[in-house]
Amino acid sequence: MAEKLAPEKRHAFVHNGQKVFEWDQTLEEVNMYIELPKNVPTKLIHCVIQAGHLEHDLMLPVKTDSSFWTIEDGELHITLQKREKGKTWASPIQGQGSLDPYVADQEQKRLMLQRFQEENPGFDFSQAQFSGTCPDPRTFMGGIHTD
Template sequence: MTHFDERSGVIPCKTEWGFWWQTMEEVFIEVASNQILNAKEVKCNIKPRAISLSIQGATVFQGDLYEPVHADDAVWTLEDKKMVRICLSKVHSTAAHCWPSLLKDQYRADPVTFDEMQKKLTLQRFQFENPGMDFSNAAMTGNYQNGGPEMPS
């Protein structure tokens, strides 16, 4: 069975070290290296409310996560000896909990990217609520806030 994200793609937030993206349930981080790495050169520390990553002794990022994660369910991998991938399981796994940034004060998505992230999570919620229907190619219009259309004042 193909997952929603495999059919609909991801909405990445680019950073100086790579990028991050999210689904309703998870946050993914990818950090590319120009050098060949061994797993022992990667130090990834994941706590429910904080994360740090260093490669070859240099800190890539560290800080408080935007929202808490299930640290025991988090996993990181080194792929092709050049790519560190981290998967974090969100504590609050609903479309209303779309992270505007990876860390509390760092790696914020620009307004257009964040709007696209919210639309994608809303479509994912519709897919979850209506498992027999395919929303992967659906298009949403309007500005989104907290997993639903923004209501006029």
Template sequence: MVDKLAPSDRHKFTHEGRTIYEWDQSLSEVNIYIEVPSGVKAKQLFVEISSTHVSLGIRPNPPYLDRDLSERIKAGESFWTLEDGVLHLQLCKADKGQPWKSALAGHEINPAQAENEKQRLLLERFQEEHPGFDFSGAKFNGEAPNPRLFMGGMNSS
């Protein structure tokens, strides 16, 4: 059931008409996807992930991305993979359920998209807490509450 509530589209950050990266989120993680040039192998990449910052690129070049994250993560539980020409960073949120307005600081989605993300994450939380119910068709009237804080907060495990 939770799969029904997963993001259908990734958010794209573009610069001068070129997609720099795409990202999506769940209650517990943020995923960043970056297409790498054809033929690049994992051992050629450098990826540094800290609780507040990511830096990555192809050795020996300067970083392709070197930015603060928009929120804190658990760096020790986060990792990256390279598959089919896509670098995938899977970042474990420090505050499970906290909706992110962007993966990287300064790259915020618009307010309507941010509200949709908050609603989707709240429904994902309800689905996780009540697996016998189907919330896939549920809708909110007005602004959705923060999924991390609503009704006393959520279990962070």
């Protein structure tokens, strides 16, 4: 079940025809993938993750104590732990590679399904369809409108 709600593919940020980074997200994390130049020794790479900054300003704040980075097979992988679990990010970096509205909507729906699945184990939400926004719990209680 979890595989059905996992990110289908990485999103790419391309600038002037060159891929800068790829990324995906789950309810709790944003993952960035950066292909490293082949002629730079990995011991020269150092990544500092701050609550709202990673070389550039992050889209939203992260938990620095549980965010980390690794290098494997010539790729820098940065895992950013979301401060607000379940919040949909349009991009990891402000102003760089934001998702178009349709893809952002699909991403939000996928994360909503993940959250429903996590909060209701044993139920299969993988085929659920959303036609709009979720009802507001302040005005919609157990199928009875309270307005």
